Amino acid sequence: MAITQLPDALLVKNYIDGNEDALAVLIERHQSKIYGFIYSKVFDRDLADDIFQDTFIKVIKTLKSNSYNEEGKFLPWVMRIAHNLIIDTFRKDKKMPFYRETEEFSIFSVMADNSPNVESQIITEQVENDLLRLIEELPTDQKEVLEMRIYQDMSFKEIADLTGVSINTALGRMRYALLNLRRIIEKNQIILTN
Numbered sequence: 088m089a090i091t092q093l094p095d096a097l098l099v100k101n102y103i104d105g106n107e108d109a110l111a112v113l114i115e116r117h118q119s120k121i122y123g124f125i126y127s128k129v130f131d132r133d134l135a136d137d138i139f140q141d142t143f144i145k146v147i148k149t150l151k152s153n154s155y156n157e158e159g160k161f162l163p164w165v166m167r168i169a170h171n172l173i174i175d176t177f178r179k180d181k182k183m184p185f186y187r188e189t190e191e192f193s194i195f196s197v198m199a200d201n202s203p204n205v206e207s208q209i210i211t212e213q214v215e216n217d218l219l220r221l222i223e224e225l226p227t228d229q230k231e232v233l234e235m236r237i238y239q240d241m242s243f244k245e246i247a248d249l250t251g252v253s254i255n256t257a258l259g260r261m262r263y264a265l266l267n268l269r270r271i272i273e274k275n276q277i278i279l280t281n
Contacts, residue, residue, distance in 0.1 A: 095161035103150055110150075114143060117162050121169055124239060128173045138176060142169045162249065163231065166239045221271050229264035232257055 091112055093101070101109035121142065126135040145168050149155050157164040222230055231250065235241045241249070247257045 096158075099150065099155065099161055103153065103155070110147070113161065117165065120162070120239070120241075121165055124166060125169050125173060127240065128170075129176070134176065138169060138172050141172050145172070160231070163234055163239065170238065221268055224271055225264050225267055229260050229267060232260040233264040233268075236261055 090098070090108055093112070095113060098109040098113050102113070122135060122139050125138045126132070129135050129138065142165060146165055222233060225233065232246055235246045235249065236243070243254050243257045243261070247254045250257065
């Protein structure tokens with residue numbers, strides 16, 4: 088079987104075992120999806136290029152250090168790395184602007200205006216963290232479909248192709264994932280609003 092036909096899990100194993108070509112195949116196979124995901128969040132080609140490159144630097148470091156344990160879920164794992172790097176980039180780029188105090192302008196008015204944004208950002212992050220924790224409670228097949236659909240913006244056809252099931256099965260798993268999430272939320276009496 089040609090190296091380009093190997094599944095992701097085997098390519099990862101081959102790369103860890105020293106076959107550099109295996110990583111090139113993985114990058115080429117998933118490049119458009121990963122880059123598209125990054126670009127859809129930052130809307131800047133140079134920044135997207137940087138984050139894409141940083142994503143694969145982190146992938147290489149993790150694989151080389153033998154700390155990869157995603158059990159064949161290479162693409163969702165890489166997407167999570169990219170997502171985290173995007174968040175880090177936004178956090179770093181929120182530099183405090185320089186304001187000069189004048190009679191018409193007080194620094195306290197700027198500070199007062201920003202405080203609700205910080206508060207809502209903290210609430211949003213808390214809600215996202217709660218939701219991620221709840222998603223972890225789902226059965227693996229449902230969690231996989233939900234993550235691909237919501238966090239990677241994949242179509243049900245792409246999900247079906249990637250997971251090797253029919254579109255109806257992928258749709259069914261998504262439906263059950265949402266029903267189970269609702270049940271878990273009700274059971275734990277969690278309020279997911281912001």
